[in-house]
Amino acid sequence: MLINHKVVYLCKMIIYLIGYMGSGKSTLGKSLADALGFSWIDLDTEFETRYKISIPAFFEKYGENAFRELEHKVLSEFFSASDVVISTGGGTPCFHDNMKLMNQSGITVYLMASPELILSRIEATARKRPVFQLMQGNNSLQNIANHLKSREPFYKLAKITVDAANPNISELKISIQDYNTIIPGV
Numbered sequence: 001m002l003i004n005h006k007v008v009y010l011c012k013m014i015i016y017l018i019g020y021m022g023s024g025k026s027t028l029g030k031s032l033a034d035a036l037g038f039s040w041i042d043l044d045t046e047f048e049t050r051y052k053i054s055i056p057a058f059f060e061k062y063g064e065n066a067f068r069e070l071e072h073k074v075l076s077e078f079f080s081a082s083d084v085v086i087s088t089g090g091g092t093p094c095f096h097d098n099m100k101l102m103n104q105s106g107i108t109v110y111l112m113a114s115p116e117l118i119l120s121r122i123e124a125t126a127r128k129r130p131v132f133q134l135m136q137g138n139n140s141l142q143n144i145a146n147h148l149k150s151r152e153p154f155y156k157l158a159k160i161t162v163d164a165a166n167p168n169i170s171e172l173k174i175s176i177q178d179y180n181t182i183i184p185g186v
């Protein structure tokens with residue numbers, strides 16, 4: 001007879017990492033996928049591979065609305081995936097009901113970063129970020145702060161929030177497992 005023994009089933013899982021550009025979604029995504037034994041998908045890379053064009057080139061040629069439609073299409077193809085960590089693009093949760101759909105199909109994790117941290121990370125990477133380049137005005141920090149504020153209502157719908165300055169994989173793993181654990185008979 002098993003006393004005090006809980007049988008824990010982990011269901012099919014999709015973890016969506018969301019957050020502003022430069023919040024570290026790709027870096028955390030890879031480490032988290034390793035820690036969970038899941039596969040890792042970077043939505044931007046998936047987009048670029050699928051459509052054989054870089055995101056900056058796509059923005060330049062077809063504009064943001066077309067990008068958001070195809071971004072939604074690529075994302076939707078993963079709604080029935082299992083055991084995968086998906087690092088989304090910074091704008092993904094804010095268009096086409098994506099945030100609602102991600103919350104329905106998996107566990108959303110928001111990497112919360114300050115405008116200062118975001119700016120320092122964006123400046124440190126050579127990668128072109130069209131949305132950042134499209135921002136008007138000379139004060140980059142203020143631009144990011146304003147833009148982040150407009151996106152926060154979406155980001156804040158995430159099931160789990162972690163500090164982007166210092167993400168702790170072990171704690172995050174526990175929060176995810178708590179969300180997704182079925183304990184029969186309890």
Ligand code: S3P
Nearest residue numbers: 020021022055089090091130131
């Ligand atoms: C975007 C962020 C980018 C990429 C695209 C649009 C945004 O991804 O999806 O350039 O709207 O914030 P990262 O967050 O990985 O830079």
